[in-house]
Amino acid sequence: MPRVTIERRTYKEQAYREIRRMIVEGDLTPGTKVVVRMLSERLRLSPTPIKAALAGLERDGFLTTFAHRGYFVPEVAVRDMREIYELREALDGIAARKAAALPGVETFVQGTLQPLYDEQRRLLEEEDGAGYSDVDIEFHRAIWHVADNVRLLQFMDNLGGQLRFGSGSSSQVPGRIRHALGEHAAIMAAIAEGRPADAERLSREHVRHAAEAFEDSSAPADPAGARVPKRRSAEH
Structure with missing residues (x-):
């Protein structure tokens, strides 16, 4: 069980770093909808760590979310x-x-x-x-x-x-x-x-x-x- 927990945390951190890099470097431009399936295929990770990473990125200000629409790269005013x-x-x-x-x-x-x-x-x-x-x-x-x-x-x-x-x-x-x-x-x-x-x-x-x-x-x-x-x- 500890090994599984560590692996899950590692995958989440990996997903967080990679998605954050894509945002910062402009691969995901402001206004872009962030799709779990696309990221899962690109990063070769399951949806679970991707979703956890997106929640963390929203909390840290790198993404915004809208009810029933999902996550988006914010337009920074x-x-x-x-x-x-x-x-x-x-x-x-x-x-x-x-x-x-x-x-x-x-x-x-x-x-x-x-x-x-x-x-x-x-x-x-x-x-x-x-x-x-x-x-x-x-x-x-x-x-x-x-x-x-x-x-x-x-x-x-x-x-x-x-x-x-x-x-x-x-x-x-x-x-x-x-x-x-x-x-x-x-x-x-x-x-x-x-x-x-x-x-x-x-x-x-x-x-x-x-x-x-x-x-x-x-x-x-x-x-x-x-x-x-x-x-x-x-x-x-």
């Missing part, structure tokens, strides 16, 4: 994105502060953050936006992980996923990625030098600038077709 950015600003700040207060944090920065930063810089020069986005989330996830707060890590992982599948549009503001890379360098330096207050402040500013860039990218177009920024861009 501008208001949703604002809420996600607000939460991330606070939680990213906490994670950076805790990371900077760790003993021997220089080893973490040199062994983990610096290689990720260097890879981001390389991808930026190669104009590989998708690759940059992948490494960007790994950079932030590394800070969440080292903060050693299990609940914070869970919340941030879900928020990061929702932010990514909801919109990558903050990066569409001209110059935003290069500006963000400079912000990463400042955060990394504050953590390496053991300056918790600065690390928190810089991390919060980084997320706030991304939110401002998102606002610019989602602003309505003027009659000539140009976007009218809702607020001052993070680039200026």
Whole structure:
């Protein structure tokens, strides 16, 4: 009996990870109905762990359900994105502060953050936006992980996923990625030098600038077709 329980839990976790990946990476686009049979065939799993995974994904904000209609990938509105950015600003700040207060944090920065930063810089020069986005989330996830707060890590992982599948549009503001890379360098330096207050402040500013860039990218177009920024861009 324990072996069966463990197997069922493992299949559910496998289904959760794979379906979440499909949502985050755009294989399942916003508005798509998620069909158990299709997923069961694609993932080669029985319907039972698929259904359990879908319930978990709904609970974590990656799916929505309608009575008698089933599960759907949600359409993420501008208001949703604002809420996600607000939460991330606070939680990213906490994670950076805790990371900077760790003993021997220089080893973490040199062994983990610096290689990720260097890879981001390389991808930026190669104009590989998708690759940059992948490494960007790994950079932030590394800070969440080292903060050693299990609940914070869970919340941030879900928020990061929702932010990514909801919109990558903050990066569409001209110059935003290069500006963000400079912000990463400042955060990394504050953590390496053991300056918790600065690390928190810089991390919060980084997320706030991304939110401002998102606002610019989602602003309505003027009659000539140009976007009218809702607020001052993070680039200026």
